[in-house]
Amino acid sequence: MNLQTTIDLDLKHFFHWWGAELAFLVPQRLKNLLSDQAGILVFSAAGADFDVNFDSQVATDRPQSWRIDGNNQDSYQQLKAQNPDFEKTECLLRLNDNQALTKIVYLPAAAQENLQQVVGFELDRYTPFKADQVYFAAVPLGKTEHGQLKVLLVFTPKTVLDEQLAKLQALRIQPVRVDYRHACTTGSATVPNYNLLPERFRPQANTLAQALHWLLNGLILLLLLAVLIWPVWQEGQVVDMLKNQIKTLEKDTRVIEEQQHEIDALRQQTQRLIDIKTQSPSLVAVLNELSSMLKDDTWLTHFQFAENRLQIQGQSASASSLIGLLEGSEFFNNVSFVSPLTQDKATGRERFQISMDVSAPPPAAEVSNEEPDISDAAPEATGDTPNE
Numbered sequence: 001m002n003l004q005t006t007i008d009l010d011l012k013h014f015f016h017w018w019g020a021e022l023a024f025l026v027p028q029r030l031k032n033l034l035s036d037q038a039g040i041l042v043f044s045a046a047g048a049d050f051d052v053n054f055d056s057q058v059a060t061d062r063p064q065s066w067r068i069d070g071n072n073q074d075s076y077q078q079l080k081a082q083n084p085d086f087e088k089t090e091c092l093l094r095l096n097d098n099q100a101l102t103k104i105v106y107l108p109a110a111a112q113e114n115l116q117q118v119v120g121f122e123l124d125r126y127t128p129f130k131a132d133q134v135y136f137a138a139v140p141l142g143k144t145e146h147g148q149l150k151v152l153l154v155f156t157p158k159t160v161l162d163e164q165l166a167k168l169q170a171l172r173i174q175p176v177r178v179d180y181r182h183a184c185t186t187g188s189a190t191v192p193n194y195n196l197l198p199e200r201f202r203p204q205a206n207t208l209a210q211a212l213h214w215l216l217n218g219l220i221l222l223l224l225l226a227v228l229i230w231p232v233w234q235e236g237q238v239v240d241m242l243k244n245q246i247k248t249l250e251k252d253t254r255v256i257e258e259q260q261h262e263i264d265a266l267r268q269q270t271q272r273l274i275d276i277k278t279q280s281p282s283l284v285a286v287l288n289e290l291s292s293m294l295k296d297d298t299w300l301t302h303f304q305f306a307e308n309r310l311q312i313q314g315q316s317a318s319a320s321s322l323i324g325l326l327e328g329s330e331f332f333n334n335v336s337f338v339s340p341l342t343q344d345k346a347t348g349r350e351r352f353q354i355s356m357d358v359s360a361p362p363p364a365a366e367v368s369n370e371e372p373d374i375s376d377a378a379p380e381a382t383g384d385t386p387n388e
Helices: 013-024 028-034 075-082 084-087 115-121 158-172 205-278 285-292 319-327
Strands: 040-046 049-055 066-067 090-095 101-107 135-142 150-159 179-182 298-306 309-316 332-337 352-358
Touching: 040 158, 066 075, 066 332, 075 084, 090 158, 101 115, 115 135, 115 150, 135 158, 150 158, 158 285, 285 309, 309 319, 319 332, 319 352
Parallel strands: 040 090, 090 179
Antiparallel strands: 040 049, 049 066, 101 150, 135 150, 298 309, 309 352, 332 352
């Protein structure tokens, strides 16, 4: 860990873990007195009936599982009459293997803020169902080493869950949560809690009990802030101060890096120009070579040189011999006529248009400080430049 490490502190998960650790130290009898709950009744479909499992978190010798008749509306009330402590229990419907499915999906980390909406929008990509056909829950399982968000997708068809909830309502059972057997979160510390129960079936919370609950939680939170959060906050302030200093240094570093990049770019451009000049022949040397090779009965009317490609036009008494003459030079390669030869009626000479590749001159040809004699071949963009 260094100053560049980002501290990702999930306060909700931290307090949940801390509260569970503190609750473990409280005697069970005291917890039962302070809590208005005495365990969980887990209902699972068994054909037309329901299996009931009681999780009281207290060791007892009496049976912890029963089966109630789904066709007998009084079967659950009879069970409650035999077990008075069921009045303070929460009811949970647990779906079986043939009633729900799970799937692991991987999403971008940014999807965690609106996880349910993102999964609901693309549910038909992950499952054979659309969002309006199933009840689903997206449970985040943390991030992978590549920064993706690992999500446990639990879903059940609406028809299946609605049928089970209707049966429970007929038995006067109001579940507060619905989960899936293979994604069970009861007593699990690795998978966050989730609930497949639709909003319209969820019971209304007791406002007074919630107010007292939050008041006590607020007092506990203040105590925890005094004992735990204050030192952490001070350390965080120091870290923030160091991060600000690092950001200032990073800005200066970026300015220096940008200047260095500009210098490197200019250096590369300069080197590129030097390479081009080194590899390309000098235009003066090309003119000198061309004027020395053309005879007095030949003159040029046009001269075009670009990207080591030379194109000349003019008239000559024997234009067909120019190909061999020019190929004999170390400057010119791939010499060819661009258009057929024609005869000028006024002069009786042959008009020609020749194209050739120009290579870099030999070192001996480059070392020359004398001005080239271009009296025999003077290029112009337009017009005639006679050689004589």
